[in-house]
Amino acid sequence: MSTIQVLDRQFEVYLDTATIQSRIREMADQISSDYAGTRPLFLSILNGAFLFTADLIRSLSIDPEISFIKLASYQGMRSTGTITTAIGLEVDLTGRDVILLEDIVDTGNTLAKFIPHLLQQQPRSVRIATLLHKAEATQHPLTLDYVGFVIPNKFVVGYGLDYDGWGRQYDAIYQLASK
Ligand code: IMP
Numbered sequence: 001m002s003t004i005q006v007l008d009r010q011f012e013v014y015l016d017t018a019t020i021q022s023r024i025r026e027m028a029d030q031i032s033s034d035y036a037g038t039r040p041l042f043l044s045i046l047n048g049a050f051l052f053t054a055d056l057i058r059s060l061s062i063d064p065e066i067s068f069i070k071l072a073s074y075q076g077m078r079s080t081g082t083i084t085t086a087i088g089l090e091v092d093l094t095g096r097d098v099i100l101l102e103d104i105v106d107t108g109n110t111l112a113k114f115i116p117h118l119l120q121q122q123p124r125s126v127r128i129a130t131l132l133h134k135a136e137a138t139q140h141p142l143t144l145d146y147v148g149f150v151i152p153n154k155f156v157v158g159y160g161l162d163y164d165g166w167g168r169q170y171d172a173i174y175q176l177a178s179k
Contacts, residue, residue, distance in 0.1 A: 004174055006157050006167040011174035015149060020131075020159060020173065021055065023148045027129060028059030031099065031146060035062050040097040041123075043089075045110075046070045047168070048103030051160040052131045052148075056101065067091050071114055093121035099146075103160050104132040108140035115142075132156065132173070151175075 002013045031040075042064050044053040050068075057066060069088040098118065105111060111128060118126055129146035136153045157163045158170035167174070 001170075001172075003177065004158075004167070004170065006163045006174075009163065010177040011157055011167075012177045013172050014151070014156060014175035015159075015173040017171040020148075020171075024052070024055045024131070025059045027146050027148060028056050029061075031056075031129065032061040035097065035099075037062075038097055039063055039065060040099050041091060041093070042066045042099050042101055043118075044068045044101040045103070046088075048160045048162070049101045049131075051168075051171075052103055053101050056129070065091070071110055093118065093123040096123045098123045098126045100126065100128045102128065102130040104134065104156070105130045105142065105144060106134045106137050108138040108142050111142055112140035131159075132161075 004011050039062070042053065042057065044050065044066060046068050047070070053066070053068075057064060067088070067090070100111065100115075100118075102111065105128075115126060127145040128142065130144055131148040133144055133147045133150050134153050135150045152175075155163070155176045156173050157167035158173045160168050161173065162168045
């Protein structure tokens with residue numbers, strides 16, 4: 001499908017499934033080599049990162065621990081800038097090597113607000129792996145250690161990403177069509 005309709009908007013395919021999968025395998029190889037001999041804790045940020053997490057994890061050649069957390073800062077097509085929920089963080093992070101898994105870093109507000117909370121638990125290290133990065137939109141000096149694709153500042157859906165709860169199920173990523 002090259003074009004999809006989600007709610008009131010038309011979207012065009014931007015990254016097809018083969019492109020996404022091959023980049024995720026490269027990211028997994030890089031992470032496996034950087035963390036060889038260790039057992040990092042992957043903290044996957046729900047809801048958007050669930051497919052990215054599932055595919056990345058299955059391509060790793062190290063033995064990971066995985067946990068899921070929820071931090072919501074988005075409504076419709078606009079980031080609200082405030083984290084309304086931070087639930088599910090039950091693992092003790094003290095001394096752990098943590099890798100945060102994000103579907104997309106847009107303004108960077110979510111991670112900029114969450115990372116200080118995480119650091120209070122004194123993990124040994126914290127790195128960020130994000131499938132997508134809207135580099136032009138990011139307003140915080142975040143170090144993104146593993147980035148799948150740098151994308152333009154346009155709204156995207158599919159492969160876990162939603163528009164008001166719709167469109168997460170596609171195995172490709174679609175960009176808002178310019179009418
Ligand atoms: P940030 O806090 O602005 O960096 O936004 C992070 C979160 O906003 C992501 O984890 C997504 O859930 C959501 N988000 C940002 N851009 C998009 C988009 O283009 N499509 C769907 N969700 C997005």
